[in-house]
Amino acid sequence: MLTRNSRQIVIYSLFCAAILALPLFVQDAFLLNKSARYLVLGILAMALSLSWGYGGILNLGQATSFGLGSYCMAMALKLRTVPVHTGAEGLPDFMVWNNVETLPWFWVPFHSMPFALAAGILVPALLAGLLAWFMFRGRVTGVYVAIITLAFLVVVNLLIIDQQRFTGGFNGITDLAQLELFGFEFDAYGASSYYLIAVTLTICLFAALLVTKSKAGLILQAIRDHENRVRYFGYDVAGYKIFAMTVSAAIAGVAGMLYTVVMEFASPTFLNVPLSLSVVIWCAVGGRQSLLGSVFGAILIAGMQGALSESEVFLDTWTLVMGLVFVLVVLFLPQGLAGAGHRLLDRLFAPRKADVARGSPQGVMAPPSS
Amino acid sequence: MEARKDLKLSNVTMRFNGFVAVDDLNLEVKAGELRCLIGPNGAGKTTTLDIICGKAKATSGEIRLGDTVLNHLEEHEIARIGIGRKFQVPSVFRQLTVRENLLVAHSRQPGVLRNALRFRRGEDTEGLDKLAELVGLRDHLHRLAGHLSHGQTQWLEIALLLAQDPKLILMDEPTAGMTTQETRKTAELFNRLKGNRTLIVVEHDMAFVKEIAEVISVMHQGKLLAQGTVAQIERDPAVKEAYLGSGGISDA
Numbered sequence: 318m319l320t321r322n323s324r325q326i327v328i329y330s331l332f333c334a335a336i337l338a339l340p341l342f343v344q345d346a347f348l349l350n351k352s353a354r355y356l357v358l359g360i361l362a363m364a365l366s367l368s369w370g371y372g373g374i375l376n377l378g379q380a381t382s383f384g385l386g387s388y389c390m391a392m393a394l395k396l397r398t399v400p401v402h403t404g405a406e407g408l409p410d411f412m413v414w415n416n417v418e419t420l421p422w423f424w425v426p427f428h429s430m431p432f433a434l435a436a437g438i439l440v441p442a443l444l445a446g447l448l449a450w451f452m453f454r455g456r457v458t459g460v461y462v463a464i465i466t467l468a469f470l471v472v473v474n475l476l477i478i479d480q481q482r483f484t485g486g487f488n489g490i491t492d493l494a495q496l497e498l499f500g501f502e503f504d505a506y507g508a509s510s511y512y513l514i515a516v517t518l519t520i521c522l523f524a525a526l527l528v529t530k531s532k533a534g535l536i537l538q539a540i541r542d543h544e545n546r547v548r549y550f551g552y553d554v555a556g557y558k559i560f561a562m563t564v565s566a567a568i569a570g571v572a573g574m575l576y577t578v579v580m581e582f583a584s585p586t587f588l589n590v591p592l593s594l595s596v597v598i599w600c601a602v603g604g605r606q607s608l609l610g611s612v613f614g615a616i617l618i619a620g621m622q623g624a625l626s627e628s629e630v631f632l633d634t635w636t637l638v639m640g641l642v643f644v645l646v647v648l649f650l651p652q653g654l655a656g657a658g659h660r661l662l663d664r665l666f667a668p669r670k671a672d673v674a675r676g677s678p679q680g681v682m683a684p685p686s687s
Numbered sequence: 688m689e690a691r692k693d694l695k696l697s698n699v700t701m702r703f704n705g706f707v708a709v710d711d712l713n714l715e716v717k718a719g720e721l722r723c724l725i726g727p728n729g730a731g732k733t734t735t736l737d738i739i740c741g742k743a744k745a746t747s748g749e750i751r752l753g754d755t756v757l758n759h760l761e762e763h764e765i766a767r768i769g770i771g772r773k774f775q776v777p778s779v780f781r782q783l784t785v786r787e788n789l790l791v792a793h794s795r796q797p798g799v800l801r802n803a804l805r806f807r808r809g810e811d812t813e814g815l816d817k818l819a820e821l822v823g824l825r826d827h828l829h830r831l832a833g834h835l836s837h838g839q840t841q842w843l844e845i846a847l848l849l850a851q852d853p854k855l856i857l858m859d860e861p862t863a864g865m866t867t868q869e870t871r872k873t874a875e876l877f878n879r880l881k882g883n884r885t886l887i888v889v890e891h892d893m894a895f896v897k898e899i900a901e902v903i904s905v906m907h908q909g910k911l912l913a914q915g916t917v918a919q920i921e922r923d924p925a926v927k928e929a930y931l932g933s934g935g936i937s938d939a
């Protein structure tokens with residue numbers, strides 16, 4: 318009989334093995350690229366699951382971190398296109414069109430790929446950490462956290478659109494070079510990029526799993542459950558929440574960088590409100606208290622959207638379908654698909670008595686199996 | 688010798704929008720003492736505990752534990768100094784199992800980064816299992832705390848405080864909602880805890896108070912009305928007067 322923990326690790330490993338094996342069966346470049354995109358969105362959802370599902374922090378601005386990561390990667394790849402898409406002085410083309418004369422100081426270090434990679438993680442992490450510091454030191458909780466993070470997203474989004482000279486504005490940063498790392502070229506439509514993303518997802522998933530299994534992960538769950546009680550045991554609640562939001566933002570930043578690699582551009586739509594709200598729905602559907610559930614929710618919903626949007630008729634009804642799915646899940650599957658799958662497994666493998674007590678509808682504390 | 692960590696409240700006043708819940712209160716509890724705090728409803732007992740543990744900030748006055756002034760510390764800082772609190776409404780982590788509750792309460796090292804790198808949840812749990820045994824929850828370690836009975840929840844919170852292992856424990860009505868039998872067991876437990884740490888127990892159940900009390904402090908309308916042994920308190924005319932209308936002290 319597997320313990321709950323080892324069952325979870327088995328399921329996580331099977332999932333990762335499955336996504337890593339996918340290119341053996343899918344040769345179509347277009348389909349591979351699409352799958353890679355969904356996996357990236359899966360990483361993004363998993364990042365939210367860490368802060369929302371575990372720490373109870375409803376961050377509606379998760380796409381801020383995603384978008385910033387994506388722009389960091391795009392800036393580095395843009396500078397690699399010298400001189401095809403740049404002016405004589407090595408300026409990106411959109412800057413030339415906007416009469417910018419020299420490369421802005423904050424673009425300069427992006428000539429270095431290691432710097433860009435570090436920035437794609439650290440910029441979102443530090444910014445989210447700072448925002449979290451202001452919110453949680455000030456004891457902001459509940460719906461106000463949702464409002465503030467959403468407002469922050471809108472501000473960053475508008476700023477990027479407004480600063481067209483430096484960011485490409487509405488169009489974003491397009492016509493990028495291919496990512497080259499350790500001598501490998503990552504073609505957006507090749508298996509190389511897919512593997513890069515599948516491996517990163519695997520690493521992020523297990524790293525996040527480790528965080529949830531640590532004592533800090535347990536304390537985050539306690540904070541989600543009864544924030545004030547935690548304080549009287551001597552824990553600095555704000556510190557734990559800042560930690561959760563920072564780690565979550567770092568992972569979202571990684572996802573953003575990868576998104577630029579598969580999409581071959583960065584755009585303000587990578588950090589807009591609809592995307593950010595979609596992430597919340599993916600997590601809710603997949604099961605926000607399960608890392609893998611959230612990944613799965615993202616792949617499922619984004620995949621469905623991708624499939625439906627190919628037919629004109631469904632495009633209009635998509636928002637409606639999505640809203641309906643969300644309401645149904647909230648009403649009937651409060652723990653999402655992961656919770657349902659978890660209960661099913663418990664029933665299949667005649668569990669120990671202790672497990673039955675935990676699997677009850679009251680709520681599953683540990684990440685439900687999947 | 689380590690300085691004795693006596694608790695001392697000097698001229699503490701707590702005002703809520705003009706309403707005085709605690710009125711110029713002076714209270715001293717010696718280290719290692721078990722002090723019962725009683726008084727009619729609304730006397731300000733819970734508010735007094737709130738002020739000590741940082742849940743409420745006194746309008747004026749000073750609160751000290753040993754040499755440390757607590758007035759301006761945050762809740763978690765006060766907890767780290769060694770003050771634990773049991774709430775009137777039992778407060779446990781309902782979505783966590785009994786064992787996980789105990790693990791959270793066991794907070795010798797409260798730092799974030801240190802705890803992010805600590806894994807073996809199995810480690811160090813022998814003591815916690817013993818604690819669960821002490822409060823009769825040994826067979827419920829894997830149950831969600833939300834599924835426990837009311838009495839069990841009260842005991843779990845008491846066990847959480849023992850896992851936290853503070854020098855001073857503030858108990859707000861620990862036997863509320865317990866059956867007579869459960870209350871008796873709780874009294875036994877408290878008598879065992881005496882001496883090792885300081886306890887302040889707020890309680891209405893006089894039978895329970897008589898079982899455990901050394902010194903009793905009586906509060907009324909935010910003030911300290913009387914202080915002494917059970918016999919002294921029961922004879923005190925001012926106390927009788929304060930409890931008038933609520934059916935006398937024994938039914939309070």
Ligand SMILES: Nc1ncnc2c1ncn2[C@@H]1O[C@H](COP(=O)(O)OP(=O)(O)OP(=O)(O)O)[C@@H](O)[C@H]1O
Pocket residue numbers: 703706707708726727728729730731732733734735775
């Ligand atoms: N946050 C608050 N705002 C306003 N008034 C309050 C607040 N907290 C307590 N009070 C008032 O202060 C008084 C003392 O309350 P407290 O809870 O300390 O009494 P108590 O002695 O614990 O009573 P009980 O035995 O009923 O628990 C009550 O009249 C109460 O209504």
Ligand SMILES: [Mg+2]
Pocket residue numbers: 732733734775859
């Ligand atoms: Mg009270």
